[in-house]
Amino acid sequence: MQPAVDADFARYVRARQHRLLRAAHLVCGDERLAQDALESALATVAARWPRVREYPDTVVRQHVYREALAAAKQAGTESLAAELATELATEPASESVRGSVDGSVGGLAALTPRQRAVVVLRHFEERSESDAAEVLGESQATVAGEEQKALATLGMGAEAVGGFLDRASQRLVEVDLADRAWALALDRRARRRRRALSGIGSVAAAAVVVAVALGVERGGSSPSPGPTPSTSVTAPVNRLPDGTMYAAMPLEGDEDQLPDYDAGLPSAIDPEGRAVELSSLAGPPPDVVAVYLRRAGTHYRAVLVPKGRTQVVVDGLDLLPTRDAGRNDGVPLGPKAISADGRWVVFAQPRAVVRLDLRTGSFERYAVPAEDLAVAEWTDGQTVRARTADRSFTLDLGSSSPRAVAAAPAAERLDPRGLPVTDLVGETVSAGPWSASGAVLDQVVTSPVIVRGNGPIYQGLVAVSGAGEPGRVLLAPESPDGQTGRFVSCCTALAWADPSTLLFRSAGYDGSWVLAWNVRTGRVYDVTRLDEGRGVDYPQALALAVGERG
Structure with a gap:
């Protein structure tokens, strides 16, 4: 990223920031949290701006509504009802209209955050069902169902909701977030690079370094405190139509939203660093x-x-x-x-x-x-x-x-028979009963679970157990724009951090990462970033001296 805010990004944000702030506020019900959510979402988009600048609207809204929904959980319904009631308190109206408005305020607070997001997209931003579905990652049928439930709870007709939402948010003052969002994106990148060096002198960091050294000395498997407390953006284990257990990675470019996993590696490996x-x-x-x-x-x-x-x-x-x-x-x-x-x-x-x-x-x-x-x-x-x-x-x-x-030719230790795998990619790594490899997947089987707004799913990873547990796959969804996304043969197995957590590499247009996949829970974590993408000469190959690499 360039140090100064990109002029196109600034123009785009300033043309839309007030409407987006009002939308975020209607979803979460707290002005400060709405502002923070919008700034965070715009910073995420700023980090990807060269890739999304041609068609940014859907990507921007996906991040804004994701952040606003997370903020809604923090704000709670009491805050939402109180703020909306304050917004409407100065509205001149008859007693009958006032009663209707008061009831609508309570009804809006009674909606689930996702129902509020649907209503705001459909009746405040006036987006179509298909647009709302793409932003929220839902099917059109789900959006239609949530909208019907929301309107019934509000007790208002569709034609009246838009005006109500407009009045409920019109008192918000516009805040210029273009420079702040760009600066936040730069700060996030700098913090990722600094994180590897921070705390080296502390006792805790020293203990980790000693543990890694001892692990390497006695056989390469370094003790790890595992993931930091956080909420993964990936889904837990689910099942494909053929019964295969699966989990999914986030879209390429969203890896920095994953919770961290300490595998004994620095948080960033910079191929252009000193x-x-x-x-x-x-x-x-x-x-x-x-x-x-x-x-x-x-x-x-x-x-x-x-x-x-x-x-x-x-x-x-x-x-x-x-x-x-x-x-x-x-x-x-x-x-x-x-x-x-x-x-x-x-x-x-x-x-x-x-x-x-x-x-x-x-x-x-x-x-x-x-x-x-x-x-x-x-x-x-x-x-x-x-x-x-x-x-x-x-x-x-x-x-x-x-x-x-x-x-004799080395026998492949991973047998993907019975799983929707058409080919293996890279080497197979094993630890205990588990073996894993990059994989090319059968799109006929994976296509029914594509989340609205994602592109095709034709690659990922596969893990097979020799102890009788069912095999499973990790899906690598492609970006919806058809231009960016993960590279062909994006995902390769590197090592096992522990008996159930695979360290693997994911490479794409927005950068190359080492991620961790817990094959039992389906959770995916961020381990280290290998480059910043956008033309940087990413590492041509990588081998780890941590974990088991059998």
Whole structure:
């Protein structure tokens, strides 16, 4: 985002902010909360402005009404009735009209927040049923039903409601929110970046760092306090038409509204942030929790991400892209590239596997008789498996002279039979009874559960249990504009933070994230942001040194 408010954004907001403020107030019934809700919603839109500026109206209203509905729960019905009664107190009217108005005020307070939102959209903003359904994420039938119930409670005809709502909110004073919303969006982004560094000196943060280090030392699984108390914007586990258990991610670009999950990673990994070269240091930093790749001309460079310290570029190691039998380029880093003890990282190269020592910074190359190696991964504390599309080799790196030995092709540990999965994406990671992978989904099965206003659902993740529990999928809805949204093969499994929480990557037009999915509850959490989107060169591949990556 640019530091100064975007001129188009400012013009758009100033043309609509008063009407939107009145709408938010009618939904939540508290002037201060309505103003806060509108400012927060506009800040969310400001962060996505380059992507939504062509058709912003629906997106803006979706966020405004979401925030207003949340504020309504905080305000309560007594506040709503009191504020509306105050608004109408100075209205000159006959006794019969006054009685009707007083009854309507009580009736409006008696509506559910969602019924109020429907009435405001339909009769204050004069939106069609289909528009209201798209804003609220409901079907048209649901909107029509809620509207009928609301009108019956109000005891007013449809033709009278609009005038009543207009009178009930006309005394609100316009507040200029354009600059404030833009500044809030910038502040949110800055706070996300600062959060990784805040509290490093505190006892609690020190305890987390020690826990991560101990977890890596004894096998890579770092204790985690789990999610912070908050309300997830995702739905709990539900069922698809074929009976498959599912949950859904938020729309791409809304990840920062998810509650946080502490997996031992910084809250942001900035591919354009400050980094020092390994050759300038005495050795690699301690507490490396992740490794990713940066482009360096025709090669890649590995970047080490330590907990609470500056990133380190391994400048002495140039890595070539992998290349399959069809001569298609790939990345030489996979999710299981870091050993369980957190000491070693392996990279697939044409006819070789390279092992980097994270304690000393030295690296060694081991010959493998395959030009088209795609993946190098650890199978135990000292054995590495290198794979092509149809061949597999093992290397015992604990021996005095490791040699590549041909092995049977590695069996896929995840069997998606019986689930609406047409293909798997990326590597399978396992922990305890659970295995998970990115997935391409059967749209015939997923289409009936598309929320109004979302685009198609054709990809996501799949998790399968070897202990007899039913498998389940995580849906990745697409953006409704057909232009933005998640990339093809957006979602890849990285590691298991605990026996039921999968860490995975989601990549799209608004940025790349590490998120967490609890396969039992269906909840999705924000772990770390990898880039800001909008053309930033996001990390080309990522491996974690936290959690289990079997």
